[in-house]
Amino acid sequence: MKTTLKLGVLGSGAGSNMQSIVDAIDRGELDAEIRLVLSDVKDAYILERAARHGIPARWIDCSPWKTRLDTTGEEEAIRLLREAGCDTVVLAGFMRIVKPRLLAAFPMRVLNIHPALLPAFPGIESWRQALDYGCKVAGVTVHFVDAGTDSGPIIVQKSVPVMEDDTPETLHARIQVQEHVAFPEALRLLSEGRLKVEGRRVRIAPPQA
Numbered sequence: 086m087k088t089t090l091k092l093g094v095l096g097s098g099a100g101s102n103m104q105s106i107v108d109a110i111d112r113g114e115l116d117a118e119i120r121l122v123l124s125d126v127k128d129a130y131i132l133e134r135a136a137r138h139g140i141p142a143r144w145i146d147c148s149p150w151k152t153r154l155d156t157t158g159e160e161e162a163i164r165l166l167r168e169a170g171c172d173t174v175v176l177a178g179f180m181r182i183v184k185p186r187l188l189a190a191f192p193m194r195v196l197n198i199h200p201a202l203l204p205a206f207p208g209i210e211s212w213r214q215a216l217d218y219g220c221k222v223a224g225v226t227v228h229f230v231d232a233g234t235d236s237g238p239i240i241v242q243k244s245v246p247v248m249e250d251d252t253p254e255t256l257h258a259r260i261q262v263q264e265h266v267a268f269p270e271a272l273r274l275l276s277e278g279r280l281k282v283e284g285r286r287v288r289i290a291p292p293q294a
C-alpha cells in the first residue's frame with residue numbers, strides 16, 4: 086500500500102543525508118514529510134539545516150555514553166517522535182547504537198545508512214576501514230535496523246570504485262554521492278509499499294502501474 090511517510094530523522098553530523106531526503110521530497114520523487122529532526126550533538130549542522138527548511142529540530146541529551154542511546158535519551162526520543170506523529174525513523178549519520186525499546190516502538194520502521202558494503206566494515210569510519218583493508222570496491226548500504234550493529238536486512242546497496250590515489254576523505258566523498266541516491270531510493274520503495282522482509286532478504290516488488 087502506498088503511504089506518505091512521516092519521518093523522524095536522527096543525526097549527529099552535517100546532515101547531508103537529511104538534505105538529500107528533503108531534496109527528493111521537493112523534487113516530487115519521494116512521498117514523505119520530515120516531521121522532526123533530533124540530534125545527540127548540540128551544535129550539529131543537521132539541526133541548523135533542518136531549521137532552515139522550517140523542520141522542527143532539537144538536541145536530545147544522551148550522555149553519559151558516547152556510542153549508545155541511553156535509556157533516558159531513548160525514552161525522550163520515542164516520546165518526541167510519537168508526539169510529532171512519526172511512523173518511520175531514519176538514522177542519517179546517527180553515531181549511537183539504538184536499543185530494542187526504540188525498535189519496538191517503530192517495528193521494522195527504523196532505517197539506517199552505513200558507508201560500507203555490509204556485512205563488511207560495520208562500526209565507525211568504514212570508508213577508512215575499506216581503504217586500509219585494500220578493497221578495490223567500497224560503497225553504501227541502507228538497511229532496516231535490528232538489535233545488532235549494522236546487521237539488519239539490506240534494502241539498497243551502491244558500490245563505488247576505490248582509486249589508486251584515494252585518501253579516506255576522497256573515498257568518503259565518493260561514497261557520500263551514492264548515499265544521497267541510496268537513502269531516498271530506499272525510502273521511496275518503503276513509501277510505495279514495495280518492500281517485503283523474508284528473514285534476511287528484503288524482496289522488492291515491481292512498481293505498480
Ligand code: GAR
Pocket residue numbers: 096097098099100101102103131177178179180198199200208209210211261264
Ligand atoms: C554518512 O557518511 C553516514 O553514512 C555515516 O555518517 C555520515 C553522516 O553524514 N554514518 C555512519 O557511519 C553510521 N555508522 P551526514 O551527516 O552528512 O549525513
